[in-house]
Amino acid sequence: MKLHYQLNAAFTTLLLIIMAVTGYVIYSLLLNLLVQNEQQQLEQKGEILVSVMNEQYQSLGDVDKISAFLQEQDLQLFLYNRQNNSVLYSTMPEEVVKGFYKNNYFSNAESNLWEYHSDKYVISRILVLPRGANLELILLTPMKDLQAVQHKFIERLLIVFIIGAAVAVLLSYFLTNKLVTPLTRLKYQLKKIEKRKFDEIEPIQATGEIREVAKSVYDMANELSRYISSQQSFFQNASHELKTPLMTIQGYAEGIKENVFEEAEKETGLEVMVTEVKRLKKNHQ
Missing domain, CATH: 3.30.450.20 (PAS domain)
Structure with a gap:
């Protein structure tokens, strides 16, 4: 019910x-x-x-x-x-x-x-x-x-x-509707947060404790939006930072495997690979 x-x-x-x-x-x-x-x-x-x-x-x-x-x-x-x-x-x-x-x-x-x-x-x-x-x-x-x-x-x-009971019930219906309507609207806003539609969140008109709960929900949504944005930025930066050294390591590794390089070049390639691995380890400690 x-x-x-x-x-x-x-x-x-x-x-x-x-x-x-x-x-x-x-x-x-x-x-x-x-x-x-x-x-x-x-x-x-x-x-x-x-x-x-x-x-x-x-x-x-x-x-x-x-x-x-x-x-x-x-x-x-x-x-x-x-x-x-x-x-x-x-x-x-x-x-x-x-x-x-x-x-x-x-x-x-x-x-x-x-x-x-x-x-x-x-x-x-x-x-x-x-x-x-x-x-x-x-x-x-x-x-x-x-x-x-x-x-x-x-x-x-x-x-x-x-007559008094009828008037009281109608008044109760009006007051409870006024109380419950903000909660219903707040529920829809929470559904938007669940689906990560942060740009579609709208403020609701409420008073008392419901307004405080709504403010907490909006603050939570903003924090969650910032966290997701920062997480996406981190993965983008990490992907960019990993891509170049990994491509370098991959290139030398395939060259050594296919015997494309001379002995001196192989030594240089191995040194480059070790250097890139150490740099990656250092950046992600």
Whole structure:
């Protein structure tokens, strides 16, 4: 796999992992935040209702009027008497009330989440009238309403994540392409060095470490070009220096072999051959 695709694959994988972890954390915390926020809103609504009830209804004999008032609010709630452990008024079905009684939710003031069958409810309890009356207003919100808000939020967050991921991948493709392109061009320049086409080497536009590597490659190419040139010059000079004495030696050797020379000339030829051999040895030590 090419480096370009490897970098994109690594970045995309890392991005997906980060987004998955982020989404999971947000999904886990969101419901708790919604529950806490709903409890605060229920408490605020309950305090407003209790404030109105405390001002308008001053005795337990006004329970019927209180019930009529609560019925107008279009809320899920109970008016509960703690002293008698009895529900004076409810907007919930009777079987739900019995289910809550069975689980001792009314008497357990510490529980903030009530459950009936598969349905869960967020509740808030507010004391009504003088404390001695032991009346509580209990407001409820179905958990499924909060979960619907949670799901809508996650759907929108998922859309944002998808758009963000697409933009990030495109940006990654652009950046990695900008990073890898100089390396690809540098590879072609190295191919030219391999084929000893030093005159065709062209500089590339790069930054950072890639520019330093490219400069090292160009320096290496120049050094290699000078070395090859000097080597060729050496062989040319050596060939020229060897050619004349070797031809002299060859000429005398063939003459002596073919008995072309007289004895005196043979001696002279042998001396010349020895002299040329010594000179060659001296020049190449």
